[in-house]
Amino acid sequence: xxxxxxxxxxxxxxxxxxxxxxxxxxxxxxxxxxxxxxxxxxxxxxxxxxxxxxxxxxxxxxxxxxxxxxxxxxxxxxxxxxxxxxxxxxxxxxxxxxxxxxxxxxxxxxxxxxxxxxxxxxxxxxxxxxxxxxxxxxxxxxxxxxxxxxxxxxxxxxxxxxxxxxxxxxxxxxxxxxxxxxxxxxxxxxxxxxxxxxxxxxxxxxxxxxxxxxxxxxxxxxxxxxxxxxxxxxxxxxxxxxxxxxxxxxxxxxxxxxxxxxxxxxxxxxxxxxxxxxxxxxxxxxxxxxxxxxxxxxxxxxxxxxxxxxxxxxxxxxxxxxxxxxxxxxxxxxxxxxxxxxxxxxxxxxxxxxxxxxxxxxxxxxx
Numbered sequence: 001x002x003x004x005x006x007x008x009x010x011x012x013x014x015x016x017x018x019x020x021x022x023x024x025x026x027x028x029x030x031x032x033x034x035x036x037x038x039x040x041x042x043x044x045x046x047x048x049x050x051x052x053x054x055x056x057x058x059x060x061x062x063x064x065x066x067x068x069x070x071x072x073x074x075x076x077x078x079x080x081x082x083x084x085x086x087x088x089x090x091x092x093x094x095x096x097x098x099x100x101x102x103x104x105x106x107x108x109x110x111x112x113x114x115x116x117x118x119x120x121x122x123x124x125x126x127x128x129x130x131x132x133x134x135x136x137x138x139x140x141x142x143x144x145x146x147x148x149x150x151x152x153x154x155x156x157x158x159x160x161x162x163x164x165x166x167x168x169x170x171x172x173x174x175x176x177x178x179x180x181x182x183x184x185x186x187x188x189x190x191x192x193x194x195x196x197x198x199x200x201x202x203x204x205x206x207x208x209x210x211x212x213x214x215x216x217x218x219x220x221x222x223x224x225x226x227x228x229x230x231x232x233x234x235x236x237x238x239x240x241x242x243x244x245x246x247x248x249x250x251x252x253x254x255x256x257x258x259x260x261x262x263x264x265x266x267x268x269x270x271x272x273x274x275x276x277x278x279x280x281x282x283x284x285x286x287x288x289x290x291x292x293x294x295x296x297x298x299x300x301x302x303x304x305x306x307x308x309x310x311x312x313x314x315x316x317x318x319x320x321x322x323x324x325x326x327x328x329x330x331x332x333x334x335x336x337x338x339x340x341x342x343x344x345x346x347x348x349x350x351x352x353x354x355x356x357x358x359x360x361x362x363x364x365x366x367x
Contacts, residue, residue, distance in 0.1 A: 203254030
């Protein structure tokens with residue numbers, strides 16, 4: 001990797017200073033660099049040299065230029081792309097935050113509301129790009145950056161450019177474009193894809209944010225793909241019951257095995273994740289914790305207990321004062337009270353037993 005870095009630095013010395021490697025994947029290596037002209041940090045992604053040999057260089061750069069025209073608040077913009085000493089590269093703003101993958105490694109699950117909100121924002125970015133004729137093809141937690149809690153979709157159109165430039169040659173090299181865990185069934189079969197493939201991938205990501213794992217898992221990519229093709233679509237509410245029913249319904253449709261059974265667009269998918277007014281009222285009414293009942297009766301009950309205890313004490317002390325010869329002991333059992341109120345006042349049942357028992361113990365021959 002040092003050789004690749006040195007080669008890239010030499011080719012881009014007039015524009016960038018390469019500082020360090022940020023990460024490496026199956027197709028590219030990412031470096032943190034300083035943009036000398038604008039004095040800002042950037043991330044430069046360089047395709048593997050052996051991969052470049054399988055690409056149509058000019059076609060790839062042409063497709064990247066299409067991606068560079070995408071402007072959306074939830075899309076990480078492309079700053080520059082080109083050929084540097086035979087290395088195909090592109091640069092993006094450097095985001096100091098974390099990826100969604102980092103967040104999931106740390107927390108495993110996200111709060112339901114936050115997960116749905118992130119998915120809606122990403123869906124809006126994908127819907128916009130699909131409208132511009134660009135399909136992402138590699139939506140996964142690693143490609144969703146979190147900047148101040150807001151998502152930015154990275155590598156937009158890169159997989160599209162690789163597919164367009166590589167064609168059958170990519171298949172022959174054994175390099176799959178996309179990630180098996182989140183790849184739509186049609187993409188895993190090498191078929192033509194459209195925005196409904198991105199919808200499937202986003203549905204898989206949302207499922208993982210809610211359930212702590214993707215909808216289909218396995219020891220190998222082949223096992224995952226096989227489950228995706230044959231197993232029923234899993235309900236996220238079986239794993240996490242607080243997920244609203246309409247979110248579960250939307251996910252089930254987005255994860256349909258056939259594109260025709262999914263939402264027609266990502267905008268429709270995003271809209272289905274937000275409840276209608278009727279759904280909101282029905283669901284909140286069914287699950288909302290009932291407010292504590294008024295405790296206005298509490299002083300009256302405690303006062304009654306105090307009166308009973310005082311009466312017993314007076315009766316006992318009166319009998320003793322009269323010098324009653326009968327020294328037999330009357331035993332009274334005090335059982336726990338049933339409190340017909342909310343959980344907030346159930347402790348009073350035991351408290352009243354203690355209060356009455358103590359009072360009886362001091363009331364002459366009462367025990």
